[in-house]
Structure formats: structure tokens, C-alpha cells
Amino acid sequence: MPLFAERLGAPTCESFLRPARVLNREGSVVTIGVPSEFARNWLLERHPGCLESCLSEVLREPVRVELAIVEPDESLQNAPAPHPLPALEEAPLNRDSGTGTPLNPKYTFENFVVADCNHFAHAAALAVARAPGRNYNPLFIHSKVGLGKTHLMQAIGHMVLQLHPRSQVIYVSAEDFVNHFISAMRDNSMVKFREVFRSADVILVDDIQFIAAIEGPASEEEFFHTFNTLTQTNKQVVIASDCAPRHLQIMNDRLRSRLEMGIVADLRCPDVETRIAILEKKAQSEGTELPREVLEFVAQKIISNIRVLEGALMKLCAHVSLDPSPLSIPQVEEIIADYSTASTERRLSLPEIAQYVADQMRCEVEDMLGAKRSQEIVWPRQVAIYLCRELTDASYAKIGEYFGGRDHTTVLHGYNKVGEMLAKDEKTLWLINDLKAGLRGD
Ligand code: ADP
Numbered sequence: 001m002p003l004f005a006e007r008l009g010a011p012t013c014e015s016f017l018r019p020a021r022v023l024n025r026e027g028s029v030v031t032i033g034v035p036s037e038f039a040r041n042w043l044l045e046r047h048p049g050c051l052e053s054c055l056s057e058v059l060r061e062p063v064r065v066e067l068a069i070v071e072p073d074e075s076l077q078n079a080p081a082p083h084p085l086p087a088l089e090e091a092p093l094n095r096d097s098g099t100g101t102p103l104n105p106k107y108t109f110e111n112f113v114v115a116d117c118n119h120f121a122h123a124a125a126l127a128v129a130r131a132p133g134r135n136y137n138p139l140f141i142h143s144k145v146g147l148g149k150t151h152l153m154q155a156i157g158h159m160v161l162q163l164h165p166r167s168q169v170i171y172v173s174a175e176d177f178v179n180h181f182i183s184a185m186r187d188n189s190m191v192k193f194r195e196v197f198r199s200a201d202v203i204l205v206d207d208i209q210f211i212a213a214i215e216g217p218a219s220e221e222e223f224f225h226t227f228n229t230l231t232q233t234n235k236q237v238v239i240a241s242d243c244a245p246r247h248l249q250i251m252n253d254r255l256r257s258r259l260e261m262g263i264v265a266d267l268r269c270p271d272v273e274t275r276i277a278i279l280e281k282k283a284q285s286e287g288t289e290l291p292r293e294v295l296e297f298v299a300q301k302i303i304s305n306i307r308v309l310e311g312a313l314m315k316l317c318a319h320v321s322l323d324p325s326p327l328s329i330p331q332v333e334e335i336i337a338d339y340s341t342a343s344t345e346r347r348l349s350l351p352e353i354a355q356y357v358a359d360q361m362r363c364e365v366e367d368m369l370g371a372k373r374s375q376e377i378v379w380p381r382q383v384a385i386y387l388c389r390e391l392t393d394a395s396y397a398k399i400g401e402y403f404g405g406r407d408h409t410t411v412l413h414g415y416n417k418v419g420e421m422l423a424k425d426e427k428t429l430w431l432i433n434d435l436k437a438g439l440r441g442d
């Protein structure tokens with residue numbers, strides 16, 4: 001479908017090609033039945049040669065297309081050998097992970113800058129990619145727009161395919177899932193639909209918030225069953241959403257609670273150092289050198305969305321390629337003027353976090369902030385430090401000051417300690433998962 005939709009436009013495709021069927025194929029001549037004279041003329045006059053080129057591409061050999069009109073009362077379903085158009089059936093679902101996976105090749109772990117704002121989500125994604133279907137099922141990633149959900153979930157897909165090239169990885173937006181579902185119902189092809197989605201080893205469902213928004217309970221229910229079938233057979237489900245499970249507009253409370261059962265990881269706005277690092281990496285991969293002060297300036301101006309940050313950078317790169325003379329800051333300011341800079345994230349405070357962690361880990365906040373160094377207090381302290389760094393803008397020095405005047409290397413050590421444990425110890429991952437969820441009020 002994407003191929004046809006791209007070349008013919010979605011409306012033409014929906015009205016004239018959806019109901020079309022291959023009636024006959026003799027050698028290189030394919031006869032396609034279309035629903036009306038109008039459809040036939042439309043396709044021939046407005047899009048000459050287009051069906052030929054699409055079908056040739058899909059079938060990987062040159063074909064000639066003849067269009068026949070099949071009267072509605074002859075019912076296309078009853079026409080002899082009603083093969084659906086191959087591209088309508090196969091392409092969008094991409095069952096064959098070996099050929100043409102729809103993953104964006106740039107969205108890999110290598111290209112993902114890890115920082116405090118995404119450390120936990122990254123660790124969870126990596127754990128899932130290394131052992132899909134094992135322990136963190138589902139992985140639910142949420143954030144505001146443009147902070148790396150799609151990137152991270154596709155990175156999982158890439159890594160799974162790299163480690164297990166024969167596995168079935170399906171990446172699908174919730175919107176496409178619903179559209180496939182609706183077509184499958186209309187075309188009586190639910191069996192095939194279910195076979196495709198329920199035979200995935202790893203399914204990556206993006207922008208789940210659309211699942212109910214577009215269609216309502218039926219597609220939500222279908223998704224729920226797909227979800228259950230896969231998780232019950234230890235297949236990995238990864239979900240991205242623009243809000244926490246608790247705030248999803250879905251009707252099915254069982255689905256909601258299932259979504260919360262695995263790991264819930266959020267991505268937050270990167271701090272200024274991270275934004276600079278992302279810009280540096282991106283400029284490098286574009287092969288454009290921009291002075292550090294320019295990158296710093298951009299990173300200070302655009303704070304809420306990495307996609308916007310990248311957009312601004314691309315615009316700058318384009319300018320530099322047209323006019324290589326050095327950019328002044330006022331010029332940069334003008335070039336990126338229309339990129340927004342607003343951020344409205346609620347921030348937790350250090351005392352709030354310390355108190356919550358102390359309550360949950362059953363120790364006293366005074367001990368956490370004090371000098372004691374027994375194991376019972378060192379670990380909760382390190383966890384609290386980790387969360388302070390992840391959930392607030394405070395620097396290591398600032399956190400150290402709050403935690404009883406510790407210097408920033410001690411704080412860094414605590415932070416790294418938890419980071420290491422996250423990578424190798426499942427209990428730590430769950431602990432941090434639950435604490436973060438609690439702190440965010442999910
Ligand atoms: P979302 O799905 O949350 O809206 P995307 O995954 O589409 O966001 O990310 C938006 C853009 O920002 C993408 O081009 C992505 O590669 C880039 N991006 C996001 N996070 C990072 C990161 N940590 N490191 C590098 N690039 C990132």
C-alpha cells in the first residue's frame with residue numbers, strides 16, 4: 001500500500017485500488033479488475049504506467065497491466081482466483097524482516113546520545129534488545145513529542161535483527177495497525193491479519209495514543225488480543241506513547257493495567273550539555289563543521305524538542321553549504337528564529353525525591369543526607385542521587401550540596417554505581433522503574 005499510495009495518492013488508492021483484484025496473470029500480462037469504468041479511465045488517464053511500474057517493482061519482473069471492469073454485482077470476491085494485489089497485502093506489514101524492513105537506518109543505538117534525561121529508557125531498551133520477550137514485557141516508552149521514542153524503539157528493532165536475523169520484527173504505528181485492522185474486517189481477511197501480527201517475535205507499536213482516538217473499542221480490543229497473544233508466548237512488545245499508561249485515552253482498563261505491568265520508561269527534555277552533544281553528533285554525521293559557540297547558542301535557544309533542534313541544525317548546515325563564510329551569532333539567531341523554545345515540564349525538587357526514596361526504601365532521610373556509610377544507607381542514598389540527577393536539572397555539585405555537602409565526584413560515583421547496576425541487575429531496573437513511576441505520580 002505505501003508504494004501505491006505514494007505514487008497515486010491515498011484517495012485514488014482507497015477508492016479504486018482497495019477493491020481491485022488480480023483477475024488473471026498470463027506470462028507478463030496481469031489483468032486487474034477495477035470497480036467501474038470511471039476507475040479504469042481515471043487510472044489510465046491520470047496515472048499512466050503507474051500500476052505497471054509499481055507491480056513490476058513488487059513482483060521484481062516487468063509486467064504489463066490490463067484493466068478490466070468488474071461490475072459490483074458480479075462481486076469481486078466471486079471473481080475467479082481473487083488474489084489480492086501483492087503490494088496491498090505484503091508491503092505494509094513487512095513480514096519478511098530480511099528484506100526492506102521499514103526501520104529508519106539512522107535510528108540505531110550507536111546514533112543515540114545517552115544522557116541523564118534518557119538513561120533509564122536507554123538501559124531498558126538495551127536490555128530488551130539483548131533478551132527480547134524475557135523480562136521486560138511490555139516495554140512502554142513515553143515522552144512528549146520529539147524526544148526520541150521512535151528512535152529508541154527502532155534501535156531495539158535493529159539490534160534484534162542484528163543478533164537474530166531471522167526473527168520477525170514488526171514496527172507499526174498504532175494508526176497503521178488500526179487501518180490494517182479496518183481493511184482486514186472489510187475484506188474478510190482477519191485470519192491473515194492475525195497471523196501476521198500474532199506471529200511477530202518483536203512488535204514495536206508507535207504512538208499508541210491513537211489506538212482509541214481513531215476508531216474506538218473494536219480496534220482497541222483487537223490490539224488487546226494481539227498484545228495478550230504475544231506476551232503470553234513470550235514475544236516482546238514495545239510501545240511508545242505521548243503520555244503515561246495512566247493517562248491514555250483508552251476504554252479497556254485491563255489493557256491499561258497490562259500496559260503498566262512491564263517497564264515504563266520516560267524520556268525527558270535533554271539538558272543543555274546533552275543538547276550540544278546531540279548537535280555535535282548530528283553535525284558530524286552531516287559532515288558539516290560548525291563552531292562550538294554556534295552549537296552552544298542553538299542548544300541554549302531550543303530546549304524542548306530534539307526534532308526541532310535537529311531542524312534548526314539542518315537549516316544552519318544548508319546555509320553553511322551555500323555560503324561557507326563564518327556565521328556570526330546574530331546571523332545564527334536570525335536563521336533559527338522560527339524554531340520554538342518553550343518548555344513546560346514540571347520539575348521535582350531534591351527534597352521531594354530524597355523523602356520519597358527514603359520512605360520507599362525504608363530508611364531515614366536524615367541518614368541519607370548524613371555521614372553514615374553503612375551499606376543499608378549507602379545504596380538508598382545512591383539511588384536517590386541517581387533519581388535526582390535523572391528527574392531534575394540539578395548539577396552534580398548542587399546534588400552533592402543537598403546530600404550533606406558531598407563533593408561532586410562522590411555524587412558522580414553514586415550515579416554511576418546505579419547506572420552500572422541497571423545494566424546488569426534486574427532488581428535494580430525494577431526498583432528504579434517503580435520509584436520513577438511513583439515520583440511522577442503515574
Ligand atoms: P519521538 O518519537 O519521541 O517524537 P523521535 O524518536 O522521532 O521522537 O526523535 C526526534 C528526532 O530526534 C529524531 O531525528 C531522533 O533521531 C533525534 N533524537 C532523539 N533523541 C536522541 C538522542 N538521545 N540522541 C540522538 N538523536 C536523538
Ligand code: MG
Nearest residue numbers: 149150151206
Ligand atoms: Mg515518534
